[in-house]
Amino acid sequence: MYVYADNAATTAMSPAALAATIAAMQECYGNPSSLHSIGQEAAEKLEAARATMAAGINAQPREIYFTSGGSEADNQAIFSAALLGKKKGKMHIITTSIEHHAVLHTLKRLEKEGWEITLLPVDKDGMISAQQVADAIREDTCLVTIMFANNEIGTIQPVAEIGAICREKGVLFHCDAVQAAGHLPIDVEAMQIDMLSLAAHKFHGPKGVGLLYVRKGIILHNLIEGGAQERGKRAGTEYLPGIIGMAAAFQDCLEHMEESTAYVQKLRDKLIQGLSGIPHSILNGHPEKRLPGNVNMCFEGIEGESLLLWLDQNGIAASSGSACTSGSLDPSHVLLALGRPHEVAHGSLRLTLSEYNTEEEVDHIIATVPKVVEYLRGISPVWEKLEKGELPHVI
Amino acid sequence: MLYSDKVMDHFTNPRNVGKMDDADGVGEVGNAKCGDIMRIFIKVEDDIITDVKFNTFGCASAIATSSMATEMIKGKSIKEALELSNKAVVEALDGLPTNKIHCSVLAEEAVRAAVKDYYDRNGIEYGDELKSCPGHCESCESCAGH
Numbered sequence: 001m002y003v004y005a006d007n008a009a010t011t012a013m014s015p016a017a018l019a020a021t022i023a024a025m026q027e028c029y030g031n032p033s034s035l036h037s038i039g040q041e042a043a044e045k046l047e048a049a050r051a052t053m054a055a056g057i058n059a060q061p062r063e064i065y066f067t068s069g070g071s072e073a074d075n076q077a078i079f080s081a082a083l084l085g086k087k088k089g090k091m092h093i094i095t096t097s098i099e100h101h102a103v104l105h106t107l108k109r110l111e112k113e114g115w116e117i118t119l120l121p122v123d124k125d126g127m128i129s130a131q132q133v134a135d136a137i138r139e140d141t142c143l144v145t146i147m148f149a150n151n152e153i154g155t156i157q158p159v160a161e162i163g164a165i166c167r168e169k170g171v172l173f174h175c176d177a178v179q180a181a182g183h184l185p186i187d188v189e190a191m192q193i194d195m196l197s198l199a200a201h202k203f204h205g206p207k208g209v210g211l212l213y214v215r216k217g218i219i220l221h222n223l224i225e226g227g228a229q230e231r232g233k234r235a236g237t238e239y240l241p242g243i244i245g246m247a248a249a250f251q252d253c254l255e256h257m258e259e260s261t262a263y264v265q266k267l268r269d270k271l272i273q274g275l276s277g278i279p280h281s282i283l284n285g286h287p288e289k290r291l292p293g294n295v296n297m298c299f300e301g302i303e304g305e306s307l308l309l310w311l312d313q314n315g316i317a318a319s320s321g322s323a324c325t326s327g328s329l330d331p332s333h334v335l336l337a338l339g340r341p342h343e344v345a346h347g348s349l350r351l352t353l354s355e356y357n358t359e360e361e362v363d364h365i366i367a368t369v370p371k372v373v374e375y376l377r378g379i380s381p382v383w384e385k386l387e388k389g390e391l392p393h394v395i
Numbered sequence: 396m397l398y399s400d401k402v403m404d405h406f407t408n409p410r411n412v413g414k415m416d417d418a419d420g421v422g423e424v425g426n427a428k429c430g431d432i433m434r435i436f437i438k439v440e441d442d443i444i445t446d447v448k449f450n451t452f453g454c455a456s457a458i459a460t461s462s463m464a465t466e467m468i469k470g471k472s473i474k475e476a477l478e479l480s481n482k483a484v485v486e487a488l489d490g491l492p493t494n495k496i497h498c499s500v501l502a503e504e505a506v507r508a509a510v511k512d513y514y515d516r517n518g519i520e521y522g523d524e525l526k527s528c529p530g531h532c533e534s535c536e537s538c539a540g541h
């Protein structure tokens with residue numbers, strides 16, 4: 001048995017998305033910008049996909065700009081709002097300490113170029129309150145950018161409340177909904193979201209395609225100059241098979257959202273229940289307000305990469321926020337923001353389920369993880385010190 | 396694959412893993428904050444390392460380098476053990492990713508720390524090279540030294 005439990009990293013394509021993508025590659029090769037009938041057929045398919053995506057988040061088709069994925073959408077949203085703000089002498093941006101690097105690194109660059117960034121701290125469950133946002137908004141605030149749900153710990157933010165505050169204060173609100181799209185209902189009108197990013201590969205669509213929703217009237221800044229595609233705001237011949245595949249995947253998710261949420265959530269809760277018996281472990285993220293498939297835990301006295309590779313040996317694909325897996329010397333900024341000490345954050349494990357996982361697979365994970373944790377603790381000098389009382393247990 | 400077959404072999408099937416209650420020298424290096432701690436135990440008879448064990452908290456390469464380093468000093472003289480370089484450990488493992496080289500440095504340091512402890516316990520004189528941190532602090536930039 002090999003269990004894929006890393007669906008927050010990316011997902012397998014759904015049969016509907018795969019069929020639509022392949023069919024588009026085979027049959028719909030025209031360039032939507034061409035005036036002949038082959039091109040116009042492609043243009044029609046492009047606009048149909050745009051309409052599907054727009055309807056799925058309660059937006060207008062003309063408010064949808066296709067991109068190469070979540071990172072590009074985040075970059076374009078933030079740079080656009082920053083430049084619009086600058087024109088009005090407003091150069092203050094509000095975000096949270098647990099955003100994806102696509103947001104945080106973009107803001108870091110703006111900070112170097114003179115913008116002022118406020119990083120709101122999160123509570124122990126990774127939550128932000130609308131009140132925190134209200135208190136942080138200033139006269140010169142041009143943008144609030146807060147994610148819908150966190151990619152590591154799954155915590156879901158009070159997006160509608162934040163949207164209401166931003167609208168009331170006249171500040172643009174961008175929401176990185178890459179982890180939420182296809183899994184949670186999104187309504188940009190009801191939630192008062194001005195800009196929203198999503199990526200197909202997180203909801204069983206193809207990789208390398210996503211979109212930016214931009215409320216009518218907000219002027220976008222181009223990241224890519226060239227042809228007049230996407231209303232002149234994103235040059236380059238459209239990745240039509242990907243866009244069509246994304247729309248098929250999204251449609252499929254929307255049609256089955258209620259039942260798949262109930263199903264995945266049940267598996268998730270069983271998994272959390274099954275792993276929380278491991279001594280000196282803790283769940284990261286909000287116990288209820290979390291993505292249906294997200295499980296994230298820290299185990300004291302062990303390091304995440306070795307846990308991850310042992311799980312792989314035992315037929316389980318997972319991920320970790322340890323430094324060794326983050327590609328830097330520090331463990332995950334999200335776990336540190338929750339207040340986890342470095343040594344605990346190194347011992348984190350993220351298991352993210354989808355509707356393609358089964359109860360047997362969850363049983364396999366529940367049977368395997370405690371054994372691996374116990375083995376690694378058995379060879380860990382840190383665990384020995386914790387057990388002897390030479391180091392205090394923190395979880 | 397991120398790691399060579401040798402690294403995966405020593406990670407999944409580590410040699411000399413365990414503790415030693417009657418060790419003649421114990422060396423511990425690293426920092427839990429940085430994500431790796433290695434502890435090496437040695438048993439010494441007539442200047443020969445007759446047995447060696449290790450405990451490691453860390454990533455796969457930390458475990459594999461500990462395992463390989465213990466294999467490379469087992470049955471060797473203390474002098475030979477002190478000559479073990481991190482480079483030799485890396486070569487024996489058929490290489491490590493660049494960002495994991497510091498694990499091999501830790502393994503080298505753990506061996507030296509165990510020998511230093513053995514010398515200290517037995518009142519054996521040693522040179523400056525064993526007295527202080529051997530100067531590999533760049534291997535752990537985010538720490539204030541270990």
Ligand SMILES: Cc1ncc(COP(=O)(O)O)c(C=O)c1O
Nearest residue numbers: 069070071100102151178179199
């Ligand atoms: C919350 C969040 N934002 C942005 C991204 C980046 O998306 P992409 O990989 O499609 O560029 C991801 C994906 O890892 C994500 O989880």
